[in-house]
Amino acid sequence: MKQNADLHQEEHTHCHEGHTHSHENHGAHAHIHSHRNLIGFDEHGIPTVILEADHHEGEEDENAFIKDYMTAVAEYKKTFPSKQDVMDQTPDPAVREMMLRTEQLGIDTAFDRFDKQKPQCSFGLAGVCCKICNMGPCKVTAKSPKGVCGADADLIVARNLLRSAAAGAAQHGMHAREVILALKWAAEGKLDIPIIGAQKVMTTAKAFGIETEGKTLNQVASEFADALLEDMSRTVPAEHNTIKACAPPERQKVWEDLGIIPISAYHEVFEAYHKSGCAQMGTGKVLWNNSFVVV
Numbered sequence: 064m065k066q067n068a069d070l071h072q073e074e075h076t077h078c079h080e081g082h083t084h085s086h087e088n089h090g091a092h093a094h095i096h097s098h099r100n101l102i103g104f105d106e107h108g109i110p111t112v113i114l115e116a117d118h119h120e121g122e123e124d125e126n127a128f129i130k131d132y133m134t135a136v137a138e139y140k141k142t143f144p145s146k147q148d149v150m151d152q153t154p155d156p157a158v159r160e161m162m163l164r165t166e167q168l169g170i171d172t173a174f175d176r177f178d179k180q181k182p183q184c185s186f187g188l189a190g191v192c193c194k195i196c197n198m199g200p201c202k203v204t205a206k207s208p209k210g211v212c213g214a215d216a217d218l219i220v221a222r223n224l225l226r227s228a229a230a231g232a233a234q235h236g237m238h239a240r241e242v243i244l245a246l247k248w249a250a251e252g253k254l255d256i257p258i259i260g261a262q263k264v265m266t267t268a269k270a271f272g273i274e275t276e277g278k279t280l281n282q283v284a285s286e287f288a289d290a291l292l293e294d295m296s297r298t299v300p301a302e303h304n305t306i307k308a309c310a311p312p313e314r315q316k317v318w319e320d321l322g323i324i325p326i327s328a329y330h331e332v333f334e335a336y337h338k339s340g341c342a343q344m345g346t347g348k349v350l351w352n353n354s355f356v357v358v
Contacts, residue, residue: 130205132216136189140182146174190220196341212341222339229335236328240295247288250281258284270308297327 144152150162165172186192191203193210201210201219209215214222248254258264261280268275268287275283294305303324306315318324325331 132189132191133185136185139188140185143177143181143183146172146178149174190223191216193219193222195222195339198341225335225339229332229339232328232335233332236295236332239328240292243288243291243295246284247292250284250288252281267308271304272308293327295327296329298330300326303327 146162150159153159162172162174184192186202192200193202193214194200196212198211201207201212201214203209203216203219210219245254245256246258249256249258258280264280264284264287265275268283271287271290273283273286273290290304294303297303303326306318306324310318315324
């Protein structure tokens with residue numbers, strides 16, 4: 064994410080609520096003001112801090128944060144490629160040929176629809192638009208730093224992040240449920256498909272603490288599927304079979320110390336939507352923790 068706004072190329076002095084400081088010209092190293100860490104992406108697409116916050120003792124300007132993230136979003140939007148940019152820069156000639164052909168045929172693609180959506184909503188990109196209750200939608204600005212319910216930017220972002228994580232868990236969890244049920248029904252003869260990879264089923268079932276001695280493949284597969292379904296839909300807190308069997312012990316200890324061992328996929332999605340509802344949580348800290356549990 065490029066941060067080109069508020070650059071100070073020449074020596075100057077400016078004030079911030081009761082104190083003054085100056086910056087000298089550093090040639091190619093321009094200075095950017097930010098009251099919080101600015102997050103961007105490295106060459107591998109991994110989120111990282113690209114600019115640490117300026118720390119000024121005694122400075123508490125609520126509007127400064129709003130200016131920071133809106134400036135960041137404005138610069139980020141400038142990096143959005145157009146359909147023509149994609150065609151010009153794609154390294155795959157087949158992609159370029161396909162895009163040209165769909166254009167000739169008048170077929171509407173994601174690239175066309177993306178261009179038609181520009182300019183994208185800055186509040187949505189910043190995560191500070193809330194549509195959870197019927198009093199909204201609310202957005203955080205210098206004029207209105209809190210939503211109707213009293214949620215500030217941190218809480219709104221945390222709510223949106225948690226709900227996105229819960230939606231992802233529900234979608235992937237549903238895929239997993241179909242696979243598990245297919246295994247169970249194949250083992251019980253309700254589905255006429257073979258169970259391939261007998262040794263893998265037996266080995267994994269042993270890791271889950273399932274007794275395999277003297278049992279047929281179908282019996283073990285059915286019990287294994289039941290153990291997986293229990294992890295998916297458990298309502299009463301208990302030992303998580305999949306984590307116990309598959310996660311390294313040292314990692315399990317870290318998760319346990321952080322309090323982020325999930326009860327079940329179903330429960331965590333339920334709780335995520337409950338906790339992120341209007342008038343449920345006063346700060347974003349608890350919701351950040353819940354996001355780690357869901358993920």
